[in-house]
């Protein structure tokens with residue numbers, strides 16, 4: 424069953440002496456019984472050594488014939504990452520990994536099925552790392568990174584660069600953002616959802632998680648129909664969330680979404696048009712969106728549009744930087760829902 428977790432993770436020490444005893448490789452002893460434990464001591468060490476030596480043959484020798492494709496995919500992706508560390512301590516096989524210049528590592532615990540000491544399969548997992556069953560393309564440029572199970576990383580790196588510049592211009596450094604933006608492109612809609620455990624995906628084609636590193640996750644299938652402008656627009660919205668990081672958890676939902684929409688709206692005509700169309704169907708007195716509206720396909724467009732209006736009203740009343748500086752301790756701003764609703768109405772009237 425699903426047995427993969429991401430958690431805050433400091434580097435672990437490498438394997439101890441017990442593991443070193445079987446460093447020679449993964450080939451099972453002739454009479455080894457078939458076993459299906461979580462992981463044998465030594466597997467991680469053998470895989471790690473093969474990775475360090477960039478020895479694909481030694482690496483895939485740790486997989487059964489039926490799982491060689493999986494082994495090849497892991498070898499290809501892992502040799503492209505900035506950091507990969509493997510451990511099989513405490514009965515769990517864990518991968519610590521990092522894309523490009525990401526300041527934080529992520530950790531995935533994998534449930535392996537072994538045959539004769541070799542990897543025979545990996546269990547489905549939610550959330551699943553985007554590389555779980557695919558050789559991923561990796562592209563990085565300073566604090567920008569892309570990990571693409573679709574094999575198409577460079578167009579996303581371009582879009583991430585555009586988005587990160589916009590997010591920076593929008594004053595995100597006021598929240599402590601350092602300019603990093605990492606995008607993961609899932610192979611298809613199913614894997615997008617598997618990648619998304621705990622996140623609120625709904626009908627969206629992208630979202631932001633932190634594990635602990637904030638990353639934008641994109642549905643690679645849906646994205647095939649997107650123009651470069653759409654990609655940059657989507658990453659701008661999600662990039663604002665990535666820049667908000669953990670402070671987003673402390674904000675009312677309308678505020679976190681409204682800030683992302685307010686930054687994105689002037690830069691993405693298709694998004695602005697969608698907001699305008701959604702508003703046209705709503706009565707003038709409608710106020711702040713409730714949290715549930717953001718995940719209701721019938722209500723979401725109107726919810727985002729109203730959230731953007733409310734933030735635009737706040738910015739008009741107080742100035743962007745002052746509003747941004749309030750975000751880490753929003754309650755201290757003294758702005759209640761009554762005032763935010765009035766500002767939303769004023770902004771809507773101003774736009775006609």
Ligand SMILES: [Zn+2]
Pocket residue numbers: 660661664679680683
């Ligand atoms: Zn959002």
